[in-house]
Amino acid sequence: MEIQKICVAGGGRMGRQIAMCAAIYGVEATVYDLVEAVLTDVEKWADEYLAGRVAKGRMTQEQVDAIRARFHTCKDLRESVQGVDCIIECIIEKEDVKREFFKTVDQFIDENVILATNSSYMVSSKFADCVKNPSKMCNMHFYNPALVMKFVEVVQGPHTSEETARAVYELCQRMEKKPIWQKKEIPGFAGNYLIAGLYERAKYLVENGYCTFEEVDIAMEYGFNHKMGPFRLNDLTGIDLSFTMMKTRYEQTGVKPDMYDVYEKLVQEGRLGRKTGHGFYDYE
Ligand SMILES: NC(=O)c1ccc[n+]([C@@H]2O[C@H](COP(=O)([O-])OP(=O)(O)OC[C@H]3O[C@@H](n4cnc5c(N)ncnc54)[C@H](O)[C@@H]3O)[C@@H](O)[C@H]2O)c1
CATH class of the missing domain: 3.40.50.720 (NAD(P)-binding Rossmann-like Domain)
Structure with a gap:
């Protein structure tokens, strides 16, 4: 219709x-x-x-x-x-x-x-x-x-x-x-939920199937004029660095961070972001 x-x-x-x-x-x-x-x-x-x-x-x-x-x-x-x-x-x-x-x-x-x-x-x-x-x-x-x-x-x-x-x-x-x-x-939907504690909540949304990671980036880039959404930015800063921090937090708290398994798999596959040509996204 x-x-x-x-x-x-x-x-x-x-x-x-x-x-x-x-x-x-x-x-x-x-x-x-x-x-x-x-x-x-x-x-x-x-x-x-x-x-x-x-x-x-x-x-x-x-x-x-x-x-x-x-x-x-x-x-x-x-x-x-x-x-x-x-x-x-x-x-x-x-x-x-x-x-x-x-x-x-x-x-x-x-x-x-x-x-x-x-x-x-x-x-x-x-x-x-x-x-x-x-x-x-x-x-x-x-x-x-x-x-x-x-x-x-x-x-x-x-x-x-x-x-x-x-x-x-x-x-x-x-x-x-x-x-x-x-x-x-989810109350606040993608955008307003994200802006509070952006990375934490971005990972929560993806982990729990509310949005794909691409949709999280669309939200920040088109909704808040961020040049890069958190996952695209993470490709730039390095997936390995983020995974190291997640691992430390997991060891210290015993609470498994959201998207832990996704990050671990990316690291294991060598998809470390822009520097390797692949991360959440593929680059030329
Ligand atoms: N302002 C923002 O940045 C923004 C962004 C996204 C969503 N929203 C949402 O959009 C909605 C409207 O926000 P706004 O900023 O335009 O508010 P506003 O106060 O500028 O306008 C609300 C209008 O609704 C009218 N109104 C109130 N009760 C009514 C009724 N029973 N029947 C008909 N008209 C009635 C009022 O007379 C007023 O003109 C809200 O739900 C708000 O949360 C606002």
Whole structure:
């Protein structure tokens, strides 16, 4: 299924930019918000943003007119979700408020409409019992500013169908994002989990099957503008050095570090990183 018409609920920092990004790439997008003043501000912001694109020579007036015709605001929820394929929830980061929103909006849509949440930390499982068709619910986590940042996490919960995750993932690709598709939920998802104690947690994610090591590097390179993700960087600093440190820690604590076996195998195979031409990645 191809998503062609969306409603973005919440016209704050994230919501308006996500809706604009969709409109730029040919999707009909309506921003819904509880607060009328926010919608007035969104209309003004949209005009100014698009005028700025023309002034900077990044878009033609014709392109901007077409985008503006696809970008709408609406203060009535029922009307906002009329005929949409997907709703992207971007309201405040409060579980009870989001739960209430999903319960309400579910009354206005049929069971085929996708419900994606842009929550920063909450997995969509937390809201699965609020809707009649949880298979249509997933996380779609953009980074701020959403018009600029390429990285998006699509997170498939145990309730989420493959078709739902794929449709959301493909929408990200159409918006020229660099998405990853996580097939197992974790609070904070790849990016925000990683940034705290990056290497420790990077290894935990991979060890436990939440992401591949390539996806961890994509997260840091495209989500946080790190020049290299931790595993690519580790190829540069040397797998053998890291393994030595892991081994020492294992001997001292008796606690086996995450990915210990992976590092041991790489060392045994002589895949020590860039210096040997192979590590996590292969080099010319
Ligand atoms: N700001 C970031 O850096 C960032 C990044 C990624 C994800 N997020 C997530 O995106 C979501 C929105 O964040 P934001 O920074 O845009 O917040 P924001 O405060 O700028 O905007 C939230 C908007 O939601 C509206 N709202 C509140 N309750 C509503 C309801 N019941 N129905 C409709 N509208 C309602 C508010 O009027 C407000 O305009 C949060 O879940 C946040 O965690 C934020």
